[in-house]
Amino acid sequence: MVFQTLLGFDPPTLVIVAVTLLVILVVSSWTRTPANLPPCPVRPFPVLGHLAYMSKDPRGVIMDWSKQTGDIFSLYFGTTLVIVISGYDVLKETLVKQADIFSDRPKTGMFPILKTFNGIINTSGPLWKENRSTVLSILRTFGMGKNVMAEKIEEEVHAYLEEIKRLGGKPADIKEITCRAVSNVICNFLLGKRFEYNDSYYLKFLKMFDQTVASASAGSLHKWFPSVQYIPGDPFKTKQVVVNRGAFDNFAQEFIEKVEDNETGGINRDNIIAYYLREMREKHDKGQSTHLSDEGLMRVISDFMIAGSETTTSTILWFFLYMLHNPDVQRKIHEEIDEEIGTDRNPKITDRSKLTYVNAAIMETQRAASIVPLGLFHTCIQETSVRGYTIPKDTLIMTHLDGVLLSEQLWGDPQNFRPERFIDEKGNLQSPDHFVAFSMGRRLCLGEALAKAELFLFITYTLQKYRVVPEDPDSLPPFDSILGITRAPKPHKLRLVKRDAAMD
DSSP: OHHHHGGGOOHHHHHHHHHHHHHHHHHHHHHTSOSSOOOOSSOOBTTTBGGGGOSSOHHHHHHHHHHHHOSEEEEEETTEEEEEEOSHHHHHIIIIITHHHHOBOOOOTTHHHHTOOSTTTTOOHHHHHHHHHHHHHHHHHHTTTSHHHHHHHHHHHHHHHHHHHHHTTOOBOOHHHHHHHHHHHHHHHHHSOOOOTTOHHHHHHHHHHHHHHHTOOTTOHHHHOGGGGGSSSOTTSHHHHHHHHHHHHHHHHHHHHHHHHTOOTTOOSOSHHHHHHHHHHHHHHTTOOOOOOHHHHHHHHHHHIIIIIIHHHHHHHHHHHHHHHOHHHHHHHHHHHHHHTOSSSOOOGGGGGTOHHHHHHHHHHHHHHTSSTTOOOEEOSSOEEETTEEEOTTOEEEEOTHHHHTOHHHHSOTTSOOGGGGBOTTSOBOOOTTOOTTOOGGGOOTTHHHHHHHHHHHHHHHHHHEEEEESSTTSOOOOOEEESSSEEEOOOOEEEEEOOTTTO
16 A cells, blocks of 8 residues: 555556666666776676676686686676776786785775774775784794794694594595694684684584685675665575674684683683784883774684685695596605605605695696685775776776686696696796786785695695595596685595505
């Protein structure tokens, strides 16, 4: 009855009018955009824009568009203009040569709802600089790349190998035990505590964390239409994302409080939380202006878990999958480990300089798997020009790392798994500028040194003792993936079998 009296229209007519007005609003927003934008690969759909093309395979669609349109092009995610930067040269032009303009993070979509404008990953300006410099200082105190860091990783690798031993060489999906081990390394640095793999609280946290990561694809509707949270039920998992964020914050807050109260209960006070709190209090006591805060610390914890745990776990899983498909590469790795380390002692971080082929295989995994294929969004803080195109102020920038790591022009045969591309004519390890697995510019991955050490030690320890073999030699698992914050392989089983010299 109310609908019938509203403006004199019946409900179906009102729906038609509302949809028509919405389409007009969207189209008019597109036509009001400045001239001389980078081209669109295809016309955007009403309301959804180019998201309508990306529901099944956003990574593949964007790669196709980059080949079709070039190294810089425009998309609309809903009504939001997004400029995609794809090739190495144009990425360098924006993220390095125009770093002052392109280094900030956007404040759109779900960010205000999740209150993530603190910490390191999603912040900009003085807040980002102080949090980043503080954490870098803490990491140097821990001796990143040195023995202190390596000892913490090695402790966890031993626990990881015990879990592998329990598998007894039987087919298994090793994602869970790998995630528990890698996350424990991060927890040890952040919280001064590692968890047993069967700890119920730890498992609950990891499950929640995994759900949050899985819901973070660039094409997720809730990122661009946060109002879908008000739709009855939770069809787009928006409410679940908010619940997971709250649960993680509670987890982080409990440890902050334990460190603050010195009720450690086995928690080592020499951890990132303790150092951050000391730095914050010293500045407060001296009357110095500071952006450090309890909320900032909670976000730092979150940032490290996301950046440090998810990316490294995914890389290790991809590495083992590539070993299944490339037995000759695995054989060469075994030979190098046997020659340089042997079997009488465990690998050390100091062995990294000796194991050229191992390092090359890890780098090739990072390149071929392209763990963060669509990068993290940047924003343009003022109108500028790139490659002759106008980039308006506050435009979102997608750093398409796939376009560099899988470029035929740069790598020749990017679809082939070939570690030798990272070894020069003299047999030395080489890292070309276009190896951008850790991104580039000012937003270069903060935990790069930790990630490299983890990958080296987890992989070298495992392959010193085990062969990676398929569940079914006649049916290898495919390279199918799940795209969230990172690109992870789909669940699959493999066997980790104790090495037999005769078989090697």
